[in-house]
Structures are given as C-alpha cells and as structure tokens.
Amino acid sequence: xxxxxxxxxxxxxxxxxxxxxxxxxxxxxxxxxxxxxxxxxxxxxxxxxxxxxxxxxxxxxxxxxxxxxxxxxxxxxxxxxxxxxxxxxxxxxxxxxxxxxxxxxxxxxxxxxxxxxxxxxxxxxxxxxxxxxxxxxxxxxxxxxxxxxxxxxxxxxxxxxxxxxxxxxxxxxxxxxxxxxxxxxxxxxxxxxxxxxxxxxxxxxxxxxxxxxxxxxxxxxxxxxxxxxxxxxxxxxxxxxxxxxxxxxxxxxxxxxxxxxxxxxxxxxxxxxxxxxxxxxxxxxxxxxxxxxxxxxxxxxxxxxxxxxxxxxxxxxxxxxxxxxxxxxxxxxxxxxxxxxxxxxxxxxxxxxxxxxxxxxxxxxxxxxxxxxxxxxxxxxxxxxxxxxxxxxxxxxxxxxxxxxxxxxxxxxxxxxxxxxxxxxxxxxxxxxxxxxxxxxxxxxxxxxxxxx
Amino acid sequence: xxxxxxxxxxxxxxxxxxxxxxxxxxxxxxxxxxxxxxxxxxxxxxxxxxxxxxxxxxxxxxxxxxxxxxxxxxxxxxxxxxxxxxxxxxxxxxxxxxxxxxxxxxxxxxxxxxxxxxxxxxxxxxxxxxxxxxxxxxxxxxxxxxxxxxxxxxxxxxxxxxxxxxxxxxxxxxxxxxxxxxxxxxxxxxxxxxxxxxxxxxxxxxxxxxxxxxxxxxxxxxxxxxxxxxxxxxxxxxxxxxxxxxxxxxxxxxxxxxxxxxxxxxxxxxxxxxxxxxxxxxxxxxxxxxxxxxxxxxxxxxxxxxxxxxxxxxxxxxxxxxxxxxxxxxxxxxxxxxxxxxxxxxxxxxxxxxxxxxxxxxxxxxxxxxxxxxxxxxxxxxxxxxxxxxxxxxxxxxxxxxxxxxxxxxxxxxxxxxxxxxxxxxxxxxxxxxxxxxxxxxxxxxxxxxxxx
Numbered sequence: 001x002x003x004x005x006x007x008x009x010x011x012x013x014x015x016x017x018x019x020x021x022x023x024x025x026x027x028x029x030x031x032x033x034x035x036x037x038x039x040x041x042x043x044x045x046x047x048x049x050x051x052x053x054x055x056x057x058x059x060x061x062x063x064x065x066x067x068x069x070x071x072x073x074x075x076x077x078x079x080x081x082x083x084x085x086x087x088x089x090x091x092x093x094x095x096x097x098x099x100x101x102x103x104x105x106x107x108x109x110x111x112x113x114x115x116x117x118x119x120x121x122x123x124x125x126x127x128x129x130x131x132x133x134x135x136x137x138x139x140x141x142x143x144x145x146x147x148x149x150x151x152x153x154x155x156x157x158x159x160x161x162x163x164x165x166x167x168x169x170x171x172x173x174x175x176x177x178x179x180x181x182x183x184x185x186x187x188x189x190x191x192x193x194x195x196x197x198x199x200x201x202x203x204x205x206x207x208x209x210x211x212x213x214x215x216x217x218x219x220x221x222x223x224x225x226x227x228x229x230x231x232x233x234x235x236x237x238x239x240x241x242x243x244x245x246x247x248x249x250x251x252x253x254x255x256x257x258x259x260x261x262x263x264x265x266x267x268x269x270x271x272x273x274x275x276x277x278x279x280x281x282x283x284x285x286x287x288x289x290x291x292x293x294x295x296x297x298x299x300x301x302x303x304x305x306x307x308x309x310x311x312x313x314x315x316x317x318x319x320x321x322x323x324x325x326x327x328x329x330x331x332x333x334x335x336x337x338x339x340x341x342x343x344x345x346x347x348x349x350x351x352x353x354x355x356x357x358x359x360x361x362x363x364x365x366x367x368x369x370x371x372x373x374x375x376x377x378x379x380x381x382x383x384x385x386x387x388x389x390x391x392x393x394x395x396x397x398x399x400x401x402x403x404x405x406x407x408x409x410x411x412x413x414x415x416x417x418x419x420x421x422x423x424x425x426x427x428x429x430x431x432x433x434x435x436x437x438x439x440x441x442x443x444x445x446x447x448x449x450x451x452x453x
Numbered sequence: 454x455x456x457x458x459x460x461x462x463x464x465x466x467x468x469x470x471x472x473x474x475x476x477x478x479x480x481x482x483x484x485x486x487x488x489x490x491x492x493x494x495x496x497x498x499x500x501x502x503x504x505x506x507x508x509x510x511x512x513x514x515x516x517x518x519x520x521x522x523x524x525x526x527x528x529x530x531x532x533x534x535x536x537x538x539x540x541x542x543x544x545x546x547x548x549x550x551x552x553x554x555x556x557x558x559x560x561x562x563x564x565x566x567x568x569x570x571x572x573x574x575x576x577x578x579x580x581x582x583x584x585x586x587x588x589x590x591x592x593x594x595x596x597x598x599x600x601x602x603x604x605x606x607x608x609x610x611x612x613x614x615x616x617x618x619x620x621x622x623x624x625x626x627x628x629x630x631x632x633x634x635x636x637x638x639x640x641x642x643x644x645x646x647x648x649x650x651x652x653x654x655x656x657x658x659x660x661x662x663x664x665x666x667x668x669x670x671x672x673x674x675x676x677x678x679x680x681x682x683x684x685x686x687x688x689x690x691x692x693x694x695x696x697x698x699x700x701x702x703x704x705x706x707x708x709x710x711x712x713x714x715x716x717x718x719x720x721x722x723x724x725x726x727x728x729x730x731x732x733x734x735x736x737x738x739x740x741x742x743x744x745x746x747x748x749x750x751x752x753x754x755x756x757x758x759x760x761x762x763x764x765x766x767x768x769x770x771x772x773x774x775x776x777x778x779x780x781x782x783x784x785x786x787x788x789x790x791x792x793x794x795x796x797x798x799x800x801x802x803x804x805x806x807x808x809x810x811x812x813x814x815x816x817x818x819x820x821x822x823x824x825x826x827x828x829x830x831x832x833x834x835x836x837x838x839x840x841x842x843x844x845x846x847x848x849x850x851x852x853x854x855x856x857x858x859x860x861x862x863x864x865x866x867x868x869x870x871x872x873x874x875x876x877x878x879x880x881x882x883x884x885x886x887x888x889x890x891x892x893x894x895x896x897x898x899x900x901x902x903x904x905x906x
C-alpha cells in the first residue's frame with residue numbers, strides 16, 4: 001500500500017513536469033529514478049507519450065527500463081523507434097532479457113531486432129531460442145565472470161574491474177579450463193579477502209553443483225532453495241560452462257510454478273499469460289476440458305441416486321441433505337489433498353511417507369467426523385423440525401463416515417498420482433469432490449435404508 | 454531426481470566410511486562437503502551418530518551445518534553438546550539464524566543458548582525476539598557492511614577486506630551518517646570498478662528504498678519481486694539503519710505466503726508447521742472450524758430442496774441430478790475465483806479492474822455454459838434413457854445458467870473481499886461452492902417446475 005501511494009506521487013510529479021513543459025527537469029528526474037519505477041510509469045502513459053518519454057532516457061537507462069516493461073509496452077516501443085535506436089537498446093541489454101522479449105514478440109518485431117544485431121549475437125540468440133521452454137538454458141545469462149585456475153587474485157581482480165559493468169553478476173566467479181570446462185567456483189568475497197598473489201587454484205571450490213541446459217526450471221529452483229545460493233552454473237552435456245542462472249530469476253520461476261500448481265488444483269489448464277491479457281476464448285478453452293470431464297464423471301452420482309429412487313419416493317425429505325453431505329465430503333477431502341499436494345511440492349512429503357500420511361488422516365478424519373456429526377445432529381434438531389430423529393441420526397452418522405472416507409481418499413490420490421509419475425496437483429478439490437460425491441451418496445443412502453425404512 | 458540420487462550416493466559413501474572406522478577420512482569428507490548436504494545427512498542418522506558426526510565438524514562448518522538443520526535435529530544437538538560447544542556455534546552463526554532457532558526451541562534450550570552468549574549479543578537477541586512474527590524485523594540480519602559517505606573507495610575496500618568474512622553479504626554496502634541514519638547505498642560492483650580515491654559520497658545512490666522493522670514480510674517480498682534486488686535495508690521509525698534483508702530469505706517468505714494462501718483456499722486455518730510434524734489434534738482443529746461453518750451454511754441448500762419437495766414427489770428422478778449440477782457449478786466457480794485470487798496475489802488484478810473482470814467472466818461463462826449444456830444433453834440422451842426430453846432439457850439448461858452464474862459469483866467474491874480489506878484467498882472453492890449450491894438449486898428447480906410439471 002505504502003509503496004503504491006509513493007508511486008502515485010512520483011507519477012503525478014512526472015506528469016506535472018511534462019504538462020508544464022519542463023523537459024530538461026523531466027529528463028533529469030527520469031534518468032535518476034529506479035528503472036523498475038520508470039517502467040511502471042510507462043504503463044500509465046498513452047502510446048504517444050510513451051515514445052516521447054522513452055526518447056528522454058539515456059542509452060543505459062533506456063535498455064534497463066525496457067527490460068522491466070510489460071510485453072505490450074515493449075512491443076509498442078520497438079515498433080515505433082528507429083533501427084538505430086533498436087541497436088542501442090539491444091547492445092546495452094543483457095542477452096537473456098533480449099531473448100525473453102523475442103520469445104513473446106510478433107514476427108515483424110523479431111525481424112526488426114535481429115536485423116539490428118551483429119552476426120555473433122544473432123547466433124547466440126538463435127541458440128537460446130532453441131532451448132526448451134522452462135529449461136535451465138532458457139533461464140540462463142551468458143554475461144558472467146570466467147577465470148582461469150592459474151590466475152593470481154591480483155590479475156583476476158583486474159579482469160573483474162575491467163569487465164565487471166557488463167556482467168549480470170560479478171559476485172560469483174566461475175573457473176574454467178582450456179576446453180572451457182567448468183572446474184571450480186570462487187565467490188568474489190573470497191577474492192577480496194585473499195592476498196593478491198594467491199592463485200585462483202588455491203582458493204576455488206572444486207566440488208561445483210551445476211545443471212544442464214536441458215534441466216527443468218523446477219529442479220533448478222529446488223537447488224536454489226536448498227543451498228541458498230546467489231547463482232548456479234549451467235553446462236552443456238560435455239561439461240562446458242555455457243551460462244549461469246541468478247537467484248532473482250528463480251523468484252519468478254517459483255511464482256510461475258506455484259501459479260501452475262494452483263491452476264491445476266482448480267481444474268484449469270495452466271497458462272503463462274496474465275489473466276487480464278488472456279482472450280476470452282483461451283480462458284474458456286482452458287476451463288471447458290476439465291469441467292466436462294468432471295461433469296461426465298458426475299454421472300456416477302446420478303446412477304447412485306437412481307439406484308435408491310424407491311427409498312427417495314418413500315422419504316423424499318432425504319434428498320434435501322444430498323448437497324450438504326456431498327459438499328462437506330468434498331471440503332474435507334480437499335483439505336487433506338491440498339496439504340499433501342503442497343507438502344509434496346515443498347519436498348516435505350515423499351511417496352515413502354504414504355502409510356504415515358494415511359494413518360494421520362484417518363485419525364484427523366475421525367476427530368473431524370465425530371465433531372461434525374455432533375454439530376449436525378444438534379443443528380438438525382434445532383432447525384429441521386419436520387424430520388424425525390432417525391433421519392437426523394442417519395444424516396449425522398453419514399456425515400461422520402463421509403468425512404473419514406473423504407480424508408482418506410483426499411490424501412491417497414495425490415500420493416498415488418505421484419507414484420504413477422503424474423502431477424499430484426491434479427488430485428485436488430474438484431476431482432476429489434467428484435470421487436467423494438459418489439462414495440458419500442452410497443454411504444448416506446445405505447445408512448438411511450437401514451435406519452429409516 | 455538426479456539430485457536425490459547423488460545425495461543417496463554421498464550418504465552411502467559417508468556411511469561406509471563410518472562403518473569401516475575411517476574417521477580421519479570421514480572428517481575430511483564432511484568438512485569439504487556443502488553444508489546443506491551435511492545437514493541433510495544428519496536427518497538420516499540415529500541420535501547417537503548425529504552427535505558423533507557433529508563433533509567431527511570444524512567450528513565454522515558446525516555452525517553452518519547447524520543453520521541448515523531441521524529444528525528437531527537442532528534441538529537434539531543443542532541438548533546433547535557441552536556449554537563450550539554451544540558457545541562455539543553461537544559465536545560463528547549469523548544472528549538471524551540463532552534467532553530463527555530460538556523462536557522455535559523449547560525453554561530449556563533457549564536458556565542453554567542464552568547463558569552461553571555475551572551480554573551484548575543477548576541484548577540483540579532479545580530485541581529480535583520482540584519483533585512481530587512475519588515482520589521485516591524478524592527477517593533481517595545485522596551482519597552487513599556500513600560505510601560513511603566521506604570515506605574513499607580505497608578505505609572502504611580495506612574495511613570490507615578486513616571485516617568481510619563476518620558479514621552475511623558484502624555485495625551491497627549501506628552508507629550511514631553520524632546518527633546512524635541511512636543516507637545511501639552502493640553496490641560492491643561500483644566500488645570495484647571505481648578509482649581508489651573516489652569518495653563514497655560521489656558513488657552512492659542517495660534515493661534508497663527501505664522498509665521499517667514492523668513492515669509485513671509480504672510487502673518486503675513484493676519490493677524484491679519488483680526491483681530484482683539482492684538486499685534491502687531495514688530502518689527503525691527514526692530512519693536509523695538497523696539491519697538488512699537478503700534475497701535468499703525472500704524465497705522462503707514467498708513459499709510460506711503461497712502455502713498460506715493455498716491453505717486458506719482449501720478452507721484450512723493456515724499453519725507454519727510441516728504436515729508430518731503437526732500433531733493430529735492441531736490438524737483436526739485447523740480443519741473443523743471451516744468445515745462446520747460451511748456445513749451449517751449448507752443448510753440453505755436443504756431449505757431450497759425442502760421448498761421444492763412437492764416437485765420432487767412428482768418427479769423424484771430430478772433429485773438424481775442435484776450433485777452433478779451443484780458440482781459443476783462449484784467447479785466453474787472455483788476456476789474463476791482461483792484465477793482472480795492468484796492474479797490479485799501477484800499484483801496483476803486490482804480492485805479497479807472489477808468491471809473488466811466481471812464482463813470477462815460473463816463471456817467465459819456463456820461459452821463454458823453453452824458447451825457444457827450441449828455436452829450434457831447429448832450425454833443424457835445416450836446414457837439416461839429413462840428420463841424424457843423435457844427433463845434432459847431442464848438439466849442441460851440449468852447447467853448452462855448455473856455455470857454463467859457460478860463464474861460471476863466466483864470472480865466477484867474475491868474482489869469484494871479485497872475491497873473489504875479481507876483476504877481474497879478465503880473466497881475460494883469451498884466457500885464459492887457453498888454459495889453456488891443454493892443458487893444453483895433455485896435455478897434448477899425453477900426451470901424444472903416450468904418445463905416438467
């Protein structure tokens with residue numbers, strides 16, 4: 001909140017400078033502001049003003065601000081500026097930011113970018129664009145510090161001093177041999193605290209954890225979470241160092257992976273795009289598949305009820321408690337499955353814990369079931385005055401049994417999915433509810449048949 | 454997976470060394486391994502062997518490994534070692550790691566730690582323990598580089614070289630005035646690339662974004678996500694610099710906040726503890742509250758059905774489609790609410806977007822509703838042969854209407870919650886389903902009354 005208000009103040013101030021024509025002052029303010037804030041300011045501007053403001057930025061600043069912009073604004077800018085200006089931005093930007101833009105951009109803008117890069121960069125960009133989506137290769141940056149093991153600390157520091165401003169990070173340095181193979185890592189902190197005539201060889205750690213360009217980003221994120229590192233080297237299959245991944249990119253990966261999990265858990269086909277920018281047709285498509293699968297599976301419940309039609313004809317009042325029983329069952333099951341799915345995503349629960357988990361859920365289920373059964377019989381006695389004791393008792397007993405069963409199903413299905421190498425996130429609320437519905441109805445009507453008829 | 458196998462190999466190797474009594478070799482291997490890996494190894498060991506292995510570690514390594522251990526192992530170690538060993542660990546650990554341990558530890562271990570720290574540290578620890586849970590104060594570290602604006606780069610680098618190994622990070626340095634007020638920030642990269650006789654004053658950025666010790670960790674995480682920084686300074690209400698937060702702690706915060714959201718979305722009272730370590734009674738307690746609230750709200754559905762009892766007595770077959778209609782409505786609503794809740798958590802959707810969102814969901818709802826209605830009438834014609842056309846048509850028409858309505862309710866409730874300053878995550882699947890159930894039944898029975906009776 002505080003931050004949002006401060007941003008509004010900044011925008012108002014910049015707008016005032018623009019309106020009163022104080023362009024020199026505006027230019028000065030823009031170029032001394034945080035690039036991320038200036039990028040946010042662009043979202044407030046009309047297309048015409050965006051271009052005007054963009055041209056007030058210095059070369060460095062323009063490239064930095066560009067890398068923070070949302071893709072719509074980026075596309076508008078690249079579309080409007082001259083080839084020469086494009087060249088300036090691409091020269092200044094880190095390669096991975098350029099690639100991020102190209103991955104989303106329409107063909108004509110990709111062409112405009114590529115014809116304004118030199119042959120060397122174009123080759124690199126093409127290699128990047130070929131890495132599989134969500135792989136370590138597509139995340140990495142190639143602007144990092146490479147050292148040789150025979151260098152002295154003095155020489156290494158001179159090299160870093162000379163080239164440091166063009167690197168994404170200088171704080172972790174990687175050591176390669178003559179075949180460009182990764183052989184060690186040395187934090188800048190170690191170099192700074194060491195004597196100038198030490199060699200890199202003496203200081204580097206040679207037991208380096210690295211990932212392959214083709215490794216999945218989720219695996220990369222897990223390594224960062226475990227070791228609390230700031231950067232991780234990426235090699236090709238021959239062990240040659242080709243890039244590094246920095247922790248700030250991992251923050252985005254974690255958010256993206258969690259969003260994906262949440263979407264799967266709500267029976268949605270996951271999508272990388274922002275909600276407000278996704279067309280209605282795409283949103284509908286991503287939802288219809290699971291909605292129909294679940295609706296058709298729900299036919300099972302119709303069959304169960306159909307089977308007990310004669311019971312319902314005698315005691316139609318029983319049908320009034322169908323939603324409350326299936327609903328509570330679904331909720332109880334989702335609670336269990338959500339905890340298990342999240343626990344597995346965070347690496348806290350493994351397949352080998354299955355028995356422990358089930359035993360835990362059965363006990364939790366009994367506690368919840370008994371509590372809900374008691375609350376329900378109390379509620380029905382007070383509220384549903386036209387039902388008799390046996391109906392109230394049947395509903396409450398069913399409630400208790402359904403909760404225990406729902407908890408068991410809810411914890412089992414995600415574990416089962418994982419052991420079949422499926423994504424456990426699929427086994428969440430919607431699917432659990434559909435499965436539990438049919439089982440719950442069998443329990444409910446069987447108990448009612450025994451007690452009420 | 455790959456990582457897990459490599460870890461298993463490492464553990465097997467270490468176990469073999471232990472069994473064959475090659476303790477010198479074991480000691481050497483342990484002390485050259487990644488601290489996070491050694492901490493993981495402890496979880497595989499018996500309590501007795503844990504102590505033995507711990508005593509093979511050097512002072513530095515012992516402290517590092519300790520900070521990566523889970524709390525059970527930490528408690529066992531502190532419980533078993535001598536006061537002198539405790540002193541060694543606490544001396545070497547970063548203060549925030551010590552505090553993290555103390556926050557969870559039982560009273561007798563807290564005492565054992567505190568009697569082995571000097572008065573100065575004890576005072577600091579107590580101040581830390583007083584910061585509200587999940588505040589910036591409870592996240593920050595006090596081991597960072599403080600510079601004065603009048604210093605030259607050469608002097609600053611000498612200071613960093615001398616004290617650098619005791620700091621959590623040296624890569625972002627903070628500039629304070631004589632009252633310890635934060636007046637600037639300078640990345641180490643700038644110092645390294647600058648000439649020795651430059652002053653800090655000339656190089657520092659004086660427009661520093663900082664947070665207060667009492668600010669919520671979620672706000673802190675949002676700042677990191679926006680600016681891609683590695684560290685953020687924390688001040689007291691007078692603007693005095695008291696600590697910094699580093700990005701690796703933010704990764705944990707993001708995971709914790711998302712877990713909380715997911716738990717709320719599944720009608721659970723959120724808890725910080727790992728599933729397998731949470732007692733059954735606590736799990737049950739965290740679930741019963743919402744389960745009973747939702748069950749009691751479900752009474753509304755019973756009333757709706759009760760109201761239409763005369764319809765059901767004539768056409769009991771209609772009751773067979775109650776679960777499929779309420780279920781589909783619930784699923785359609787959860788899909789919408791999940792997208793909105795997540796979009797708001799990521800800052801992509803604001804309250805001011807409400808109209809845009811509703812209009813979008815209505816269109817998505819119509820597309821999904823029509824599709825599901827058509828699929829349903831086809832399915833019922835093929836599968837439910839004993840129902841007539843008008844029943845099939847009523848169910849399908851209701852299905853379509855319910856989906857549109859569920860989407861609208863599903864997107865509206867989270868926005869409403871946010872504008873009432875409640876947590877939107879509450880308005881997810883379970884609550885949406887309960888609300889949609891009653892509405893869906895009214896639609897279904899009204900349509901059936903008109904068409905079937």
